[in-house]
Amino acid sequence: MKRLLSLLTLFFLSLSQSSFAASIDGVLLERGTKTPLSDVNVYILPHQLKATTDENGKFHFDSLPEGPFQWSIGAADYEKLERDDEIQNQNITRTLYLEKSSYLTFETTIVGKRDKQDVTNRSLEAKEFAQMPGSGGDPIKAVQNLPGVNRATGLSSQVIIQGSAPQDTRYTIDGHEVPIIFHFGGLSSVVLPEAIEHVDYLSAGFGPEYSRAIGGLVGVWTRDPKTDRLHGFGSVDIFNMGGMIEGPIGKESSFLIGARQSYIGAVFKQIAKKEKSFNLTVAPDFKDLTGEFQTRLSPHDTFKLVTVGSEDQLGFVLSEPVGSDPSIRGNFSDETDFFRIIPEWTHVHSDNATTRVSLGLGRDFVKVDVGDDFFNLKTYSLTSRAEHERKWDSLWTSTFGIDNRLTWANVDLKLPVFYNAGGVPNPLSSGALRELSVSSTYEDVGAYIKNQIKMGEDSRWTLLPNLRMDYFSETRQVLPAPRLAARYALNEYTSLKGATGIYYQPPTEQQANDQAGNPNLVAPKAYHFMVGLEKDFREGSSRGLVWTTGPFYRIYDHLVEASTQLVSKNGTLVPENFNNSGVGTSYGYESLIKADFAPYSLYMSYTLSRSTRNQPGQPDYVSQYDQTHNLNLMAAVDLSENWRIASRFRYVTGSPYTPVVGGIFDADNDTYIPVRGPYFSNRLEAFYQLDVRIDKKWIYNTWILSLYLDIQNLTNHKNVESVGYSYDYKVSQNTTGLPVLPTFGVKGEF
Amino acid sequence: MKNLKLVSAWFSLLLLTACSNKDLPKYNHLDSLRVLALLIDTPEVNPGDAVVITPWISDTNGAGRALTYTAAACLDPGISYGATPTCEGSASKVSIASGSAIAGLNAGNLYTGAVNTLAVTTPVTGIIFAAHRPIELYNGVAYIVTYTVSASDGTKVDSFRRIIVSDPSKVTKNANPTVTQILANGIEIAAYPGTAVNLQAVYGAGSAESYVAKKDDGSIGGLGTDVGLTESLTTTWFISSGATDFIRTIGDGITLFTPDSSTPAVSRFIAVTHDNRGGVGLKDYTL
Known part of the structure; x- marks a missing residue:
């Protein structure tokens, strides 16, 4: 009798296994930006199943039992995601979004040296200038907050470096000289701020890559276009x-x-x-x-x-x-x-x-x-x-x-x-x-x-x-x-x-x-x-x-x-x-x-x-x-x-x-x-x-x-x-x- | 549209605040001591020619105080390139008058009018044309007359005038424009207007002359063009009371004069017309 019961149990278990052999193909993205999140552990509760996202944010679960379950995902700097879900079919796909703790990171200013070979170079990263007060999201205006940069009077559109004259400052885009860096009145720079990777500010003692300027240089560098999606x-x-x-x-x-x-x-x-x-x-x-x-x-x-x-x-x-x-x-x-x-x-x-x-x-x-x-x-x-x-x-x-x-x-x-x-x-x-x-x-x-x-x-x-x-x-x-x-x-x-x-x-x-x-x-x-x-x-x-x-x-x-x-x-x-x-x-x-x-x-x-x-x-x-x-x-x-x-x-x-x-x-x-x-x-x-x-x-x-x-x-x-x-x-x-x-x-x- | 007007109003406020120089004295209001014009009988002459300069002075608020004048002449130190307009320190300085009393101003003309004339003889060719290029000899070299008016309280006004000296081979020289009338709403002004009127200058025939200049390559033409040019006449409207909407008008331009609420006992209307080559004409009314 015991053997019969064991056989019956195994039989039903095998039936159960075969009918609940569902799978999930999923992708984990950052909410809002749709940036794939890699190396994040994704849990399914209460089954205690775990998968880790790949470099494209993708993950996969096999052999899930049919019925309700709960997603549980946590990552540093992101809000924890806990969401109920249910499996009805054997194979489903899911796109999950993880929300950052803050989308307003305010890294106020200057990073150290982008170019380690130039001890005077200060660079402003794009994300740094985006939310500076008074700059309107403009990178050059943000440069005007740096030490050594004189305040330009009125609606001047010039950058004056360490007491030199405005005409002693050179402006470049991707290393190539341009005549102006601001539109009239200094309202806005001539390059779309969102296309800028960083802005270099070179003052006293700058390196040999640049010349034709006895004051200094403001160099705008465009970033590479994104390749992951539109x-x-x-x-x-x-x-x-x-x-x-x-x-x-x-x-x-x-x-x-x-x-x-x-x-x-x-x-x-x-x-x-x-x-x-x-x-x-x-x-x-x-x-x-x-x-x-x-x-x-x-x-x-x-x-x-x-x-x-x-x-x-x-x-x-x-x-x-x-x-x-x-x-x-x-x-x-x-x-x-x-x-x-x-x-x-x-x-x-x-x-x-x-x-x-x-x-x-x-x-x-x-x-x-x-x-x-x-x-x-x-x-x-x-x-x-x-x-x-x-x-x-x-x-x-x-x-x-x-x-x-x-x-x-x-x-x-x-x-x-x-x-x-x-x-x-x-x-x-x-x-x-x-x-x-x-x-x-x-x-x-x-x-x-x-x-x-x-x-x-x-x-x-x-x-x-x-x-x-x-x-x-x-x-x-x-x-x-x-x-x-x-x-x-x-x-x-x-x-x-x-x-x-x-x-x-x-x-x-x-x-x-x-x-x-x-x-x-x-x-x-x-x-x-x-x-x-x-x-x-x-x-x-x-x-x-x-x-x-x-x-x-x-x-x-x-x-x-x-x-x-x-x-x-x-x-x-x-x-x-x-x-x-x-x-x-x-x-x-x-x-x-x-x-x-x-x-x-x-x-x-x-x-x-x-x-x-x-x-x-x-x-x-x-x-x-x-x-x-x-x-x-x-x-x-x-x-x-x-x-x-x-x-x-x-x-x-x-x-x-x-x-x-x-x-x-x-x-x-x-x-x-x-x-x-x-x-x-x-x-x-x-x-x-x-x-x-x-x-x-x-x-x-x-x-x-x-x-x-x-x-x-x-x-x-x-x-x-x-x-x-x-x-x-x-x-x-x-x-x-x-x-x-x-x-x-x-x-x-x- | 409503939003645009709101933004427009905000921008108006912005501009007004940013450019707040509305309270400065008006250029064309006669009040403090000033020189209105230094009229030369012949604005362009040959080397060695003599000219007569008639200063026009206004000291409306001076109430008849004693004024003196000092005048000198010298070679142009390069004023049009930024040099200070003075004959002091110049080796070519010739003193014309020093501390002489000014006569000709009285309550009847509201202390505004022509005063003592100056007689000036320009240098001879060897001096005035020394080290100048042929095109400058044709277009004219400036000889400077400085004129300073001083009041007993220390108030002082400096002015200067260029006498254009050109090569005798240049037959047609610049002449002064003439202003024959000032019109108020199309009729010669005869009394202080009780209401706002349009002021307009009437010029004598030939006031706006055609002219040519010699260019760097030696050719004859107008600057900026290969053909001749015609003078542009600009009239400054000096008034002792009321207000004008334009300080100056070009050619036959009209300026709206708005009188003071009470009619002054004496008022002055003076139109000073400049051609763009140094010629000056003047017409004045005492009403």
Whole structure:
């Protein structure tokens, strides 16, 4: 009997086994982003079954009993998923979504060194700038929070580095020079922020890969298009709207294309309708386009093509002359366009050798009409970069590179001489009218070698002896520029660093021009010195402080200054226009603290600096860009339900300005010419501003909806941005900057 | 559309706050001591020619205080390239007057009018044209006259005027434009307007001259074009009371004058017209 019962039990069990032999094919994705989650354990309860997701997030269960069961999935940084389910058929498929604990990670700022060979390079990762208050998700605005970056006044779109002049900063996209990095007014950068991988900020002592800039460099690097599936987003805020789509093409290729269009002009047009003397003919408008294509040619070769285009335009008519300058009348238009096509080929020879070659093909177009006068600049440029990186052994890596720029420029202009000494402009009416139509070709050729040498397997020293050679056809000079950097590791989490070098930049096309400038100029030069300390108090954990600090010093020589002198040339007197009489220094101390105590984070950058200039006929004076104290404080807290609040406080010493001590009536032109006091001997009031940003995300299985409110100048503090004068310069009045400026935006992404 | 208007209003506020220089004195209001014009009988001359300069001064708020003037002449230090407009320190400086009393202003003209003239003789060819290029000789080289008016309380106004000296071979030289009338709503102004009126200048025949210039390559044409140009006349509307919507008008342009609520005992309307080559004409009314 017992044997019979056993046989019957086995029989029914076998029946049961065969009828319950169900299976599940599943995939585990991150909620909202649909990113596959790998190496995550998936449990089925109460059967105590477990599977682990593969690299595509896929998992599989066999032999499940029919009936109800419960999913149980847990992973670090994700909300635990516990969900009831039921098996009815033998084989089913399931897509499960795991929600991140927070989609608002606020890694406030600067990471360490992206390029370990350049001790001065600070990089901002894309995710870091996305939610900075006051930056509107813009990477370059986020750069302006870094130590050493001067606050640009008003709606300036320039980045001023460590007391140098704006024109001393070079802008690049994927290593290739572009004329502007911001649209007008500094409202937005010219590259779609979502297409950016990181932004490099190079200050005193930067490496040999770059030249033609004595101040520093802001380099935007595009990221590779995503290859896993189709992604996209659309966004709208009060200034512009935009969108992007990206994804794979076959197995080896991928693409990305995005665009933005502003509609701020429509708003201006409504305002301008009320102005009798002002007829807006072309609304202020900007648009940009970013496109990428990437393909793997072979296991060792990758090809990437990046296209960036940007257009800014504005036009209006002043029906009658306004203000105290009769020249300011008639048709005004301003258009700035550029595009770059950047093909890049990367070949990995071996683990120890890589070659990268890229070109930057493009055109810049600047058109300015001022009444009957005009300025048209059309420039075709070909920039070329090539780098071969060779790792000789475990201690020594060398990189050999070239960095060239060929420019074909055509300038047509009919404009009065614009004299702006001490930052105080003379009225256009008083300037000599100059007519010019020239075509020029400039060749700027550069080659460099950089080395990273660790002094021994256990040595704490790393030396970076580098050399750069440049030839500038504008000045017909061959210029050697040695640069040296060193790093000393006190321990695993603390290091000292230092860098020095010589830097040159060619005069601008206008400055070097035979007619409007001075063809005998030489290249402005700078010596850079910096030392620094880096201390990571986190010592391997994810919470804690990182502190970077140190001084910098710069010496400037042969700076190009405007000249009023008439000089003898071939027996006749001609205006000198420009000369190399400017010299100067800038020095200071920078400190950066990043604190991460999730859900709280804090960021503080502070710069104490001094920048001076000297030119003949003037006593030593502080530079226009001298800002003694520059403090940025940012704090953020990630709240539940994907809410986040962040704020930024800025305090900056007021910028120097040249007082105007009187005016001289120009009876020919019915205007007044300013009489300047000592250059930059007065200061504006200190600047301070509080910005707040609130972010909220709604996470759906296959898409995410984001909303933000960014309020600049929450306290509506009236920061003085400049000093204006009456027609005869006898009465002055402060001009204040932006009042409280709320920006509201919404974005949907899949 | 409603939202757009709201945004528009917000932007208006933004711009107003950002550009708040509305309270500065108006260019065309006559009140403090100033030079309105330095009229030259012949704005373009040959080397060695003599000219007469008639300054127009206004000191409406000065109530007849004593004024003096100082004048000098010199070679152009390069003002149009940014040099300070002064003859001080110039080796070519010629003193014309120093601390002389100004006459010609009184309550009847609201202390605004023509004052003591200046006689200036331009340098001879060898001096004025030294080291200048042939195109500059044709287009004209500037000879500078500086003119400073001082009041007893230390108030001082500096001004200067260019006398254009060109090659004698250039036969047709620039002449001053003339303003024959100021119209109020199309009729010559005769009394202080009781209501808002449109002001317009009437110019004498040939005021806007056709002209050519010599270009860098030696060819003749207008700057920016291969053909000749015609002068553009710009009129500045100086008033002692009321307000105009435009400070200046171009050509036959009209500016709306809005009178003060109470009619002043004396008021001045002065139209100063500049061609774009140094010629100046003036028409004034005392109402």
